Every structure is written in structure tokens, then in C-alpha cells.
Amino acid sequence: MKGHQIWHANMTPPMSGMWCKHWKRKMQHVLYFIILYFACTQHSVLCCTSCKLTLTSPSGHFTSPCYPQLYPNIQDCKWTIQAPPGFIIQVTFVDFDIEEAQNCMYDSLSINNGESTSKFCGVTAKGMAFHSAGNEMILTFVSDFSIQKKGFNATYKHVAVSLRNQKVIVPQNQSSIVSISSKVSIPTLNEVTVCFEATKYSNRTEDWKAFSYWSSSSDHFSFGKTASGHFVLISGVQCDLDTVLPLLPNGEFFIDSFQQICIVWNSLSDVLGVRTKSIYQNISCPGIKDLSIPGQGNLILGTYEINMGPLQGDIYNFRLWSTAMDSATLSNLSCDEKGNIVNWENEFWNIPSWARKAESKLSCGTSLPTIPSAEPTTCEKLAGVCQATVTSIVTPSTTTNTHPTTNTPAFHATSVRYVTVTSATTTMITTNMTDTNSTDPPTPAGTFYRISITVVNSSTNNETTVQSLVYSWLNRSLQNWNYTIFVVNVSIKSNERSARDLETVIMKSKLQNNGRSRRDASNLNTESFVIWALLVYNNTNNITLQNETIYQKLYEQNKTIDGVLSVQSVTVYQVEKCKAEESPSSYHWPVTSPTVTQIIQCPKSPGNYASRTCFVGLFYGDSHWGPPDHKNCTASAGALANELLNLTTGQKLDAEKVNDFVQTLKKIVNEADIDTSLGSTVVNVFSNILGSSDNALYTSSSEALKTIEALALKLQFTGQSVSISSPNLALGISRVNTTTYSGSTFSVGSQSNNSDFQIDMEKNQTTPLASVVLPSTLLSQINESDKYTVSRAQFMFFNKVGLFQDHLSNISSYIVACSIGNLTIRDLKEPVKITVKHTAPLPNNTPRTCVFWDANLYKSAGGWNKTGCDVSENESSDNETVCLCNHLTHFGILMVSLKWTDQLAEDKVLQYPTKKDKKNQMLPAS
Structure with a gap:
């Protein structure tokens, strides 16, 4: 244990007043090998993993060796994290506990952000985030041969520091849009220039719009394409542009790589200017002269319209000016030329995080500036004042991911050092050392303050020197006080950003200081520096520290810093809490x-x-x-589902057990968040249940079908589609865009081992066991309010028919189901086409009838109904039957009935349910 005497090989402890030199040499070797043996043995027992890694993925995590167990002794680890040019690296320590000592002299983690290296130990870095200066960050971890701790768990992420390093995916659903910020006010426009770049990654020919500007529920300015060609719309007048666009043979201008277009309009003329691929051309458009575009509207990427979809592609560097540029100005237009109405910067837009896509080769992408270190990196530079542990601001966290901050500024995280100021009359600054064997979690008790300090230099223009002087001045100013203050971070702001950023600080300061401001941002000059500091007050005694008190301590008592810097102003505000x-x-x-x-x-x-x-x-x-x-909220559901899977695998279940299992699955599906992992387990449990006898399944069949339906509606997934297969049940879900819907296809085929099934959401199956083709006009008859609720199409395939028992019919075939969201769709102009292979070839002229499962027949016991479905005789054969149905109900199953009498059909025909009735209807075929 450190702090006590340890015998090393180069030490000579006394023993009865003397020590034989011969035995001294012997013991030196013995002690050396004992230490080496225990170090290597302990390391090999605990874990042997490589901790010298280069990490290049966009995001990920890494831990100290053996985490969350104690890290081994004698470690020398190195993680090199690299990002593409134009990105910085954000590392966040979700957990951090390394042996603590003065100057971190034993075990430590060092962070090299490309500008400086900082060393950490104890629990200092827990919950903190750090950024690189450029596109590389190097972290090294070392441990000695004694005390061990849990170590650390860290996440990392590549961060595009500005919107110029990101493209935006045009939303394909009206429930999520990309629009200008509410802070952006668009005036009435009599002339305009708009420039943007876009890609198109779909070969579909539907009408689309890349952007549209709406005012008073009307589109007054947009660019798009119809069957007639590309156009720009100005206050109701549509101008065709194809004659001045370099089109591909298929008539498209945008391709899968970015193409720029600029459009210029002036109400004094009926001529438009268009610039593409360095060529400027004019095109006449009668009717646009003397028009105006009304102000105070909303600009979006894509469109609000129902009969026209958004561009299926990406948009980049959208800029809008309230002037009509000439060809010479456009030819010299640079990336730094900002749109005076709308610019490609974060503050101009409301963009969902999912729509942002960072790329390293965008036309106006930027590399990160080199920012000087805001912290001295050695104890010598701070006159021996070194990092201490501040347990009052560290909170135990079980969070496994860091918050993705898309708007991260182009600055790197500076060295973080904590200084405890003693309240004694002495001037020394002491470190707050904790017991290295303590396992008590620290308790949060800190209040954070953001301080802006404006200084004017008299003898230095070196930013690093200014930062160092201010940092030391802060520590001196806050010592020997009745309040315990920690300096968490210090950074310098360039004059280019200071005025704008300082306005926010001043506004918050005014609100917290009864309207009083300490600074006029317009006073910035080339000799001034704005330093931002983050402080935390340890208010464990419940004594409130007012902003005014900090201001008086720093400004009114300190007019100069070391005779070099003059303190011009100090602005203080308390960091706000996270809102509910x-x-x-x-x-x-x-x-x-x-x-x-x-x-x-x-x-x-x-x-x-x-x-x-x-x-x-x-x-x-x-x-x-x-x-x-919230993983623990679903962990119990996952554990329960896995237990059900074990209990049902290979078992013959009676009716009572089937009912118990179905009720438990119903509870899981209704109450838990269903991800693909949990959904896969539930599907496999149902597959096991479907292997039971028809008698065992009969009583619980209705609840089982409703639960499978709910599972398909609730399953959360990423990407365009997801499929889950099992021996007796297969599930497929695909996303639906109601504005550009062109039909859906679902098919199921056997895998080579014949144990479960292969699902295909396209048209790649050559000989499927069953398939469903939904027509492109499927959604044309639903009302507009329902369109906003639709986001997915669900398909199911049953290898067993035990859930569909109609004792008056003989059904022996596969069953396939399909539905769109939670809607009931009927009376279709184009039928739904269902093809199902027979389990065995049918004899010639065998009667067959396409039917669906009506869950409301026979007092909700369920039965087969043929209304609205017909056999396509021309397409059917002895090996398969093709059904055409004019409806797609809430839960549609399609089959073929081998025995169906006219009298039976009359008994089973019912009117179709309304959406309000929520009737589950299924269509079969064989």
C-alpha cells in the first residue's frame, strides 16, 4: 500500500543491525523475481487482452483492461483514435476510477488532444467529455505493481464541427421535416438568388421537390421535377428549366454525387438566370415579372404537398440571398459567401439528428483550426499546484452512451484540473486527496458558473500566454475565500466569434442579475481577448453563492493581471439545470x-x-x-422471453401451458419496448408454441394472433426493413412513405436446411413458397389524416395452421398475412395479389377458393370467409394458387380452401369491419 514503506531491490532494510552482502545480492534477485512473478501471474489470471489499438470507426467505446473488474498491474496501454479530416473526436468517460496519488505518479490515464497532454487519476474525469484539437487523439494508460482500481469505461465519437461538414438527408415523411429556424425571418422578396447542392439516389420517376417556401398555406417558391421536366415555381408561376440544364439521357439533372445549381430571379424582368457546372444561362418565363414572394413564411427541404413527394436524396450548402446576383458574381461565389437570408449554418436550421450525415469530401467542408492550449500541462507551470479530486461534482452513472452533440464548436477540450481553495488564513492551495481504498460513491453538490472575462493586453499578443495568465489569476483570486471554488475549464475566444457568443452570455447574465450587464459586446477590439471559464462551487453546506458575489471578487478587487493584462469586464451567470x-x-x-x-x-x-x-x-x-x-426496463422482459424460449423448446405443450405462455408473451409485447433482439426471441417462442397440437392451440388462438399483430406494430428497428424467421413463423416489416408509395412486395422461401424460412422484401425470390404484391394505388383511397399515421407495412408467414381452426373447412396450406400500419383498407381499385404454393400438387379440376380469416365469425371464435377474394384461374396451376382480393384488412391472412361448399360460404360471409371495430381479419390460400 502506498504511503507505507515498500522494500525494492535497490533498498537495504536493517536486520539485526547488519546485512550480509552475499545475501543482499541473493535477496535482490529473489525479490525481483517475486515481484515479476506476481505481476505477470495476476495479469494472466485476470485477463489478457490487447490494449494497444487504433480506433477509426465513427463511434465506439473502449475500456481499461478487465473493466469493470480491477485492472491488472504493470499495464502500458495506448488507444489512438482517428477521424477523417474536418472532424474532431469527442471522448466521454462514463465511468472513471484510477488509483489516486499526487501528480498521478503511480497509475494514470494521459490524454493527448493534439495540442497538449493532460494526466488524470482518481475519479476526476468521470462524466467529463474531451475533444481533440484535430482529427486524432491518443490516450495512454499505465499502472504500477500494487493498488488496483476498477479503471474506466469511455465512449468516443467523430463530430463534424460545423454544418459545412454535413449533408442533410431530405425527409421522406411529413411527420419529420427539415426547416429554417424560427429565429430566421424571411422578408417579402422582389429578387432572389438561391444556390444549393443535391444528390438523387433513386431512379423512380415520381414528381418531387427539393425545397419549398410556404406562406399562407401556399407554395410561393420551390424547385422540383414533374413528368414535364425540372421547374422553379415563383408565386404561382411555374418556369420550365430543362432547356438550360445539362440533363442525363434519363432526363435527370441530379445524380448520386452532388450537383450544384443556382437560380436567380428579379421581379423587374421575366427572365431567370440559372448556373450549373460553371455555366450561366438565361431562360424566359413569361408571367414572373412584377411578382413578389410574400414574407414571414416557412422554408423546408422537400415539400408539404400530398400529391408530390420530396426529393429522394441529400441536400448540402443551401444558401439564399435577397438580391439577384449577376453571372460574374456567381462565377466568383466562394464557400465563405454567406446567404444574407439563409445560410448553411446550424443556427439557421432545425434539423433532426437522424437527418444529419457527416462526410469528409464535401465541396465546402472545412478542416479544424489549430487552437492553442488553454491550460498549462505541467505542475511546474502552475508553481506546484496540481490536479485534485473533486468528489462533489462527480456522480455515479450507468449511462452507456454519450449525448451526440451535433453543434459542437470548432474548439478542443482543454486540460481539466481541479483546485481546492482552503478557507484558512494561509495562501497555500491544497489538493483534496481521498482515501484510495474508499468505495463510497461521491455525491453531487456543485453549482456551475460560466464566466466571461474581457482583458486588454499591454505587452503580449500571444494567446497561450494570455490564457495561462488568466488561469493563474483566477486561482489566486479565488483562494483564501469563504467559498470553495473549482476552476474546471478555461478557453479563449477569437474576436471573430466573441461578439456573437458574448451576446448570449450577457443576456443570461442580465436575466440572473436583474437586468444589469457588465459588458458591451461592441467594444471588442483587436487588442482585447475574451476568456471563458467554467467554475463549480462546492455548496455542501447549503450556502448560496450569488453571481454578484463572484463578480465583485473577480472584477472590483482585481483591475489588472500581473501588470500585463487589464481586466475590462467580467460577466457571470449560473449554468442552468437540464429542463424537465x-x-x-x-x-x-x-x-x-x-x-x-x-x-x-x-x-x-x-x-x-x-x-x-x-x-x-x-x-x-x-x-x-x-x-x-433504459436497458434495465427491457432487460427483465428479455430475460423473461429467454426463459420462455427455454421452457418451450422441444416440449409438447397442453392447452393450459399454451395459454399461460401466450398470456405472458402478451404482457411482454404490451408493456416492453420491443427491439429486434427481444422481437426475435418472442417470434421463436411463438414458433415453439405453434408446434403444439391443434387441440392445445385452439383456446388461445385468438389472443396469440392479436399478440403477434401487436408485435409487428411495435417492433423498433433501424434501416428500411427488418425480417425475423423461425421454423414455424416468419415476420417482415418495411417502412412506408405515404407520399411516394409505389407498392410493396413480400415473399418467403425455404432455406437450404428446411428448418426456417428466407424472407425477401423486394422481388428476388425465384420460387417462393408464398408472396404478396400490394398495388401502387393501395393508399390512394385512405383519408389524409390516416396517411400521417402510416409508417410501416407488416407481413407474416405461418408454417402451421393451428391458430386458424375452422371445423367446417379443411385447410392444409401455408398462411401469409399482410397489413399496412393499423388501418383497414377495402374496396381497392387494383387488387392485392397473393400467390401460395401447394403443399402437394392438386389433381386436375380440384375446386379451390381464396378465403380470409374472419376473427369475428362464430361469436369471435373465427372462421374462413371468401368475400372480396377470387382465384386467378389463368395464373394458377396444379402447384400454386393465385388469389386476387379487393381489400386488405387489419390483419390479413390469405389462403386457399380445398373444400368449400356454397352453403358454407353463405354461412360465413359477413360485412367487412370498420376501423373503429378493430376486427382482425385474415385471408388464406393453399
């Missing part, structure tokens, strides 16, 4: 202080808990929620 919000649905997070992890009970899983941390940004001092960690 609901995310995801039913998870209600209360107002929470920065660095505190909030723990709430799972909404649908009593006894389990979700957690979420309120983070504080090092640069802007803003608080923001991290991602919610």
Missing part, C-alpha cells in the same frame, strides 16, 4: 442539476429503473441531457 422533459414516451425526467444522474422507475416495469445524466459542456457552459439508459 419526456424522452422517450412515458419516461418523464425532472429538472436536474448539471453532472447529476437522475434515476426514475421504469414506466411499465415496476422494480426496475432507468437513468439519465445531465451533462455540462466545457466550452459554452451549457447543460444538456445525455441519452436515457
Whole structure:
């Protein structure tokens, strides 16, 4: 244990007053090999993993060796994290516990951000985020031969520092749009220039719009394409542009790589200017003269219209000016030329995080500037004042991911050092050392303050020197005080950004200081520097520290810094708490202080808990929620589903057991968040249940079908589609865009081992066992309100018929089901086409009837109904039957009945249910 005497090979402990030189040499070797043996043995027993890695993925995580177990002794690890040019690296320590010592002299983690190297130990870095100066960050971890701790768990992410390094995916659903910020005000326009780049990655020929500007529920300015060609719309007048566009043979201008277009209009003329591929051309458009585009509207990427879809592609560098540029100006247009109405910057847009896509080869992409280090990196530069542990601001966290901050500024995280100021009369600054064997979690008790300090130099223009002087001045100013203050971060702001960023600080300061401001941002000059500092006050004694008190301490008592810098102004405001919000649905997070992890009970899983941390940004001092960690809320559901899978595998279940299992699955599906992993387990449990006898399944069949339906509606997945297959049940789900819907296809074929099935959501199956083709006009008859609720199409395939028992019919075939969201669709102009192979060839002239499962027949026991479905005799054969149906119900199953009498048909025909009735109807075929 450190702090006590340890005998090393080069030490000579006394023993009865003397020591034989011969035995001294012997013991030196013995002790050396003992130490080496225990170090190597312990390392090999605990874990042997490589910890010298180069990480290049866009995001990921890494841990100290053996985490969360104790890290081994004698470690020398190195992680090199690399990002493409134009990106920085954000590393966040979700957990951090390394042996603590002065100057981190034993075990430590060092972070080289490309500009400076900082060393950490104890629990200092827990919950903190750090950024690289460029596109590489190097972290090294070393441990000695004694005390071990848990180590650390860290996540990393590539961050595009500006919108110029990101393209935007045009939303394909009206429920999520990309629009200009509410802070952007568009005036009435009599002339305009718009430039943007776009890609198109679909060969579909539907009408589309790349952008549209709406005012008073009308489109007044847009660019798009119809069957007639490309056009620009100005206040109701459509101008065709194909004659001045370099089109491909297929008539398209945009391709899968970015193409730029600029459009110029002036109300004094009926001529438009168009620039593409360095060529400027004029085109006449009668009717646009003397028009105007009304102001105060909303600009979106894509369109609001129902009969025209958005561009299926990406948009980049959209800029809008209120002037008509001439050809010479456009030819010299640079990336730095900002649109005076709308520019390609984060503050001009509201963009969902999923729509942002970072790329390293965009035409106006930027590399990161080199920012000088804001912190001295050695103890010598701070006159021996070194990093200390601040347990008051560290909170235990179970969060496994970091909050993706898309708007990260182009600055790197500076060295983070904590200084505890003693309240004694002495002037020394002491480190707050904790017991290295303590396992008690630290408690949060810090209040954060963001401070802006404007200084004017008299003898230096070196930013690094200015930062160092201000950092030391802060420490001196805050010592020997009745309040314990920690300096968390110091950074310098260039004059180019200072005025704009300082306005936000001043506004917050005014609100918190009864309207008083300490600074006029317009006073910035070339000799002034704006330094931002993040402080935390350890208010464990519940003594409030006012902003005014910090201001008086720093400004009114300190007019100069070391005779070199003159303090011109100080602005102080308290960092706000994370606001209460609901995310995801039913998870209600209360107002929470920065660095505190909030723990709430799972909404649908009593006894389990979700957690979420309120983070504080090092640069802007803003608080923001991290991602919610609700894995424990679904973990119990996953564990229960796995238990059901084990209990049902290879078992012959009676009716009572089947009912018990179905009821448990119903509870899981209704109450848990269903991801693809849990969904796959549930599907396989149902597959096992379907292997039971018809008698065992009969009583529970209705509940089982409803639960499978609910599973298909709730399953959460990424990408365009997802499929889950099992020996007796297959499930496929694909996303649906109601504005550009052109039909769907679903087919199922056997895999080579014949144990489960291969699902295809396209048209790649050559000999499927069953297939469903939904017509392109399927959604044309549903009302507009229903269109907004549709986001997916669900398909199911049953290898067993035990859930569809109609004792008056003989059904022996596969069953395939399809539905669109939660809608009932009927009376279709174009029929749904269902093809099902027979389990055995049918004799010639064998009667067959296409039917669907009507769950409301026979007092809701269910039965087969043929209304609205016909056999396509020309397309059917002895090996398969093709059915054409004019409806697609809430839960449609399609089959072929081998025995069906006219009297039976009359008994079973019912009127189709309404959506309000929520009747489950299924169509069969064989």
C-alpha cells in the first residue's frame, strides 16, 4: 500500500543491525523475481487482452483492461483514435476510477488532444467529455505493481464541427421535416438568388421537390421535377428549366454525387438566370415579372404537398440571398459567401439528428483550426499546484452512451484540473486527496458558473500566454475565500466569434442579475481577448453563492493581471439545470442539476429503473441531457422471453401451458419496448408454441394472433426493413412513405436446411413458397389524416395452421398475412395479389377458393370467409394458387380452401369491419 514503506531491490532494510552482502545480492534477485512473478501471474489470471489499438470507426467505446473488474498491474496501454479530416473526436468517460496519488505518479490515464497532454487519476474525469484539437487523439494508460482500481469505461465519437461538414438527408415523411429556424425571418422578396447542392439516389420517376417556401398555406417558391421536366415555381408561376440544364439521357439533372445549381430571379424582368457546372444561362418565363414572394413564411427541404413527394436524396450548402446576383458574381461565389437570408449554418436550421450525415469530401467542408492550449500541462507551470479530486461534482452513472452533440464548436477540450481553495488564513492551495481504498460513491453538490472575462493586453499578443495568465489569476483570486471554488475549464475566444457568443452570455447574465450587464459586446477590439471559464462551487453546506458575489471578487478587487493584462469586464451567470422533459414516451425526467444522474422507475416495469445524466459542456457552459439508459426496463422482459424460449423448446405443450405462455408473451409485447433482439426471441417462442397440437392451440388462438399483430406494430428497428424467421413463423416489416408509395412486395422461401424460412422484401425470390404484391394505388383511397399515421407495412408467414381452426373447412396450406400500419383498407381499385404454393400438387379440376380469416365469425371464435377474394384461374396451376382480393384488412391472412361448399360460404360471409371495430381479419390460400 502506498504511503507505507515498500522494500525494492535497490533498498537495504536493517536486520539485526547488519546485512550480509552475499545475501543482499541473493535477496535482490529473489525479490525481483517475486515481484515479476506476481505481476505477470495476476495479469494472466485476470485477463489478457490487447490494449494497444487504433480506433477509426465513427463511434465506439473502449475500456481499461478487465473493466469493470480491477485492472491488472504493470499495464502500458495506448488507444489512438482517428477521424477523417474536418472532424474532431469527442471522448466521454462514463465511468472513471484510477488509483489516486499526487501528480498521478503511480497509475494514470494521459490524454493527448493534439495540442497538449493532460494526466488524470482518481475519479476526476468521470462524466467529463474531451475533444481533440484535430482529427486524432491518443490516450495512454499505465499502472504500477500494487493498488488496483476498477479503471474506466469511455465512449468516443467523430463530430463534424460545423454544418459545412454535413449533408442533410431530405425527409421522406411529413411527420419529420427539415426547416429554417424560427429565429430566421424571411422578408417579402422582389429578387432572389438561391444556390444549393443535391444528390438523387433513386431512379423512380415520381414528381418531387427539393425545397419549398410556404406562406399562407401556399407554395410561393420551390424547385422540383414533374413528368414535364425540372421547374422553379415563383408565386404561382411555374418556369420550365430543362432547356438550360445539362440533363442525363434519363432526363435527370441530379445524380448520386452532388450537383450544384443556382437560380436567380428579379421581379423587374421575366427572365431567370440559372448556373450549373460553371455555366450561366438565361431562360424566359413569361408571367414572373412584377411578382413578389410574400414574407414571414416557412422554408423546408422537400415539400408539404400530398400529391408530390420530396426529393429522394441529400441536400448540402443551401444558401439564399435577397438580391439577384449577376453571372460574374456567381462565377466568383466562394464557400465563405454567406446567404444574407439563409445560410448553411446550424443556427439557421432545425434539423433532426437522424437527418444529419457527416462526410469528409464535401465541396465546402472545412478542416479544424489549430487552437492553442488553454491550460498549462505541467505542475511546474502552475508553481506546484496540481490536479485534485473533486468528489462533489462527480456522480455515479450507468449511462452507456454519450449525448451526440451535433453543434459542437470548432474548439478542443482543454486540460481539466481541479483546485481546492482552503478557507484558512494561509495562501497555500491544497489538493483534496481521498482515501484510495474508499468505495463510497461521491455525491453531487456543485453549482456551475460560466464566466466571461474581457482583458486588454499591454505587452503580449500571444494567446497561450494570455490564457495561462488568466488561469493563474483566477486561482489566486479565488483562494483564501469563504467559498470553495473549482476552476474546471478555461478557453479563449477569437474576436471573430466573441461578439456573437458574448451576446448570449450577457443576456443570461442580465436575466440572473436583474437586468444589469457588465459588458458591451461592441467594444471588442483587436487588442482585447475574451476568456471563458467554467467554475463549480462546492455548496455542501447549503450556502448560496450569488453571481454578484463572484463578480465583485473577480472584477472590483482585481483591475489588472500581473501588470500585463487589464481586466475590462467580467460577466457571470449560473449554468442552468437540464429542463424537465419526456424522452422517450412515458419516461418523464425532472429538472436536474448539471453532472447529476437522475434515476426514475421504469414506466411499465415496476422494480426496475432507468437513468439519465445531465451533462455540462466545457466550452459554452451549457447543460444538456445525455441519452436515457433504459436497458434495465427491457432487460427483465428479455430475460423473461429467454426463459420462455427455454421452457418451450422441444416440449409438447397442453392447452393450459399454451395459454399461460401466450398470456405472458402478451404482457411482454404490451408493456416492453420491443427491439429486434427481444422481437426475435418472442417470434421463436411463438414458433415453439405453434408446434403444439391443434387441440392445445385452439383456446388461445385468438389472443396469440392479436399478440403477434401487436408485435409487428411495435417492433423498433433501424434501416428500411427488418425480417425475423423461425421454423414455424416468419415476420417482415418495411417502412412506408405515404407520399411516394409505389407498392410493396413480400415473399418467403425455404432455406437450404428446411428448418426456417428466407424472407425477401423486394422481388428476388425465384420460387417462393408464398408472396404478396400490394398495388401502387393501395393508399390512394385512405383519408389524409390516416396517411400521417402510416409508417410501416407488416407481413407474416405461418408454417402451421393451428391458430386458424375452422371445423367446417379443411385447410392444409401455408398462411401469409399482410397489413399496412393499423388501418383497414377495402374496396381497392387494383387488387392485392397473393400467390401460395401447394403443399402437394392438386389433381386436375380440384375446386379451390381464396378465403380470409374472419376473427369475428362464430361469436369471435373465427372462421374462413371468401368475400372480396377470387382465384386467378389463368395464373394458377396444379402447384400454386393465385388469389386476387379487393381489400386488405387489419390483419390479413390469405389462403386457399380445398373444400368449400356454397352453403358454407353463405354461412360465413359477413360485412367487412370498420376501423373503429378493430376486427382482425385474415385471408388464406393453399
